[in-house]
Amino acid sequence: MMIIMSMEATPEQVAFVNQRVIDLGFTPHPITGEERSVIAVVGNNPIELQDQFAILPGVDRIMPISRPYKLASREVQPENTVFPLNGFNIGGEQIVIMAGPCSVESRQQLLETAQAVKEAGGQVLRGGAFKPRSSPYTFQGMGEKGLEILAEARDLYHMPIVTEVIAPDQVELVARYADVLQIGTRNMQNYPLLHAAGESQHPVLLKRGMSSTLDELLMSAEYILSHGNQRVILCERGIRTFETATRNTTDINAIPVLKALTHLPVVLDPSHSTGHWEYVTAVCRAAIAAGADGLIVEVHMHPELALSDGKQSLKPETFAEMVRQVRTIAHAINRE
Ligand code: PEP
Ligand code: MN
Numbered sequence: 001m002m003i004i005m006s007m008e009a010t011p012e013q014v015a016f017v018n019q020r021v022i023d024l025g026f027t028p029h030p031i032t033g034e035e036r037s038v039i040a041v042v043g044n045n046p047i048e049l050q051d052q053f054a055i056l057p058g059v060d061r062i063m064p065i066s067r068p069y070k071l072a073s074r075e076v077q078p079e080n081t082v083f084p085l086n087g088f089n090i091g092g093e094q095i096v097i098m099a100g101p102c103s104v105e106s107r108q109q110l111l112e113t114a115q116a117v118k119e120a121g122g123q124v125l126r127g128g129a130f131k132p133r134s135s136p137y138t139f140q141g142m143g144e145k146g147l148e149i150l151a152e153a154r155d156l157y158h159m160p161i162v163t164e165v166i167a168p169d170q171v172e173l174v175a176r177y178a179d180v181l182q183i184g185t186r187n188m189q190n191y192p193l194l195h196a197a198g199e200s201q202h203p204v205l206l207k208r209g210m211s212s213t214l215d216e217l218l219m220s221a222e223y224i225l226s227h228g229n230q231r232v233i234l235c236e237r238g239i240r241t242f243e244t245a246t247r248n249t250t251d252i253n254a255i256p257v258l259k260a261l262t263h264l265p266v267v268l269d270p271s272h273s274t275g276h277w278e279y280v281t282a283v284c285r286a287a288i289a290a291g292a293d294g295l296i297v298e299v300h301m302h303p304e305l306a307l308s309d310g311k312q313s314l315k316p317e318t319f320a321e322m323v324r325q326v327r328t329i330a331h332a333i334n335r336e
Contacts, residue, residue: 001045002076003053005037006060013058014039020056024049029228031077036060042070042226067261069218071225072232077263083231085179085203086160088123090233091265094336095326096294098124098162098205098267099319102309103131103139104146112301113316114153120320121327124180125150125159126296130166131308132186139307147177154179162205162296168196175202185210185237185272188220198227205296207235207269210248214257221264233265234258235296236287238273247275247312250283255290266291271298271312280314281322288329295326 003021005014014037021028021041031038041053042065050062067073082091090096099122104110114125129146131139142149150161160179165171166187174181180203187193188209197204204224208217221232236255238248250273258266270283284295300306300313314322330336 001041001050001053002031002063002065003039003041004060004063005039005058007036009037009058009060013056017053017056017059020053027226027228029071029076040065040070040076067218068215069222069262071230072218072221072262072264074261074263079263081230081232081263081265083203085124086158091293093334095288095292095330096124096267097122097323097326098126098294098296099299099314100126101128101300101306102271102298102313103128103307104142104149104163105139105307107149107152109301110149110153111156113299114157114159116301116316117299117319118157118159120316121323122297122299122319123159124162124296125153125157126162126182126298127153128164128182128308130164130170130174132164132166132184133308144173147174151177165193165197168192171196171200171202175200179203180205180233183207188212188217191223194220194223195227198224198229201227201229203231203233204229205233205235205267207237208239208251208254210238210240212239214254214261217258218262221262233267233294234262235267235269236273236292237269238275246273246279248273250274250286252286252290255287255292259291265293267294267296268292269296271296271309271314275312277303277312277314277318280312281318281325284322284326285329288326288335289333291333297322 029040104127131141162180164182165174241249268287270280298313303310303313
């Protein structure tokens with residue numbers, strides 16, 4: 001439920017209501033950006049409880065939250081969630097481009113790619129150090145050494161880093177290096193990992209499960225938000241369909257649907273959603289036209305030598321051209 005305080009409610013009355021929520025064993029979630037105080041209380045709020053709050057001094061009314069996800073829904077927070085990442089905002093007017101290799105493979109590879117991404121206009125550097133690979137016989141990532149290389153690139157090029165965490169007990173380690181924790185498609189419903197990422201209070205890029213509905217994606221986001229961690233970015237990365245011409249099917253619908261259902265920033269990953277570099281630029285244009293807040297794109301200096309996902313990686317020149325095209329689309333819809 002949402003406890004809507006009246007415009008005239010005093011700070012003492014708001015504090016009293018907050019304390020009542022806590023005394024009854026719930027966590028109050030204050031909602032920002034309103035001209036009056038609104039407190040969301042999630043969990044099982046039976047009707048009698050709603051009545052008890054409705055008559056407290058300073059309370060205007062109680063509104064139930066109809067969606068199964070609560071803190072993620074636009075009902076609870078009509079305004080977009082916008083948060084800063086190293087000097088720019090995600091979720092606001094500005095389109096954020098995250099790019100880099102699928103995997104960190106060596107110091108030289110990552111530093112060269114970081115420089116190319118930066119020069120082409122990318123703002124966030126991606127690169128996996130812990131890789132969730134379909135086969136146990138393929139490259140599994142450099143682990144902590146990969147994180148150290150990412151941190152070096154961040155310091156050199158002043159770019160925040162997004163990198164994947166695949167296990168709950170790794171969250172602390174990865175959060176020491178990463179600016180944004182990536183939770184991959186295979187882990188969207190790894191609930192211990194979602195809890196740990198929530199508890200970390202670190203920004204999270206949550207990818208949609210390849211066979212998950214948007215409601216399921218939002219329920220997974222709710223796990224993170226329920227720990228008071230509000231910095232969650234949702235990522236559409238393609239879903240399984242009957243189509244085999246591409247690795248996955250880009251669900252462009254997901255962008256306007258998510259933007260309607262939630263206040264969280266939404267980005268698109270055209271590399272995994274198409275699986276082929278040739279289609280990446282077109283899908284980037286489509287994503288921005290559809291209202292995405294950003295892109296996460298795989299870039300490799302030598303895709304033919306990549307240890308993972310070379311086929312879908314852009315070379316730096318192609319990436320730079322994609323950024324130019326996306327800039328034109330962004331301006332056409334009044335975004336930066
Ligand atoms: C990746 O970003 O390299 C990755 C493994 O993505 P996904 O989880 O979407 O497959
Ligand atoms: Mn990849």
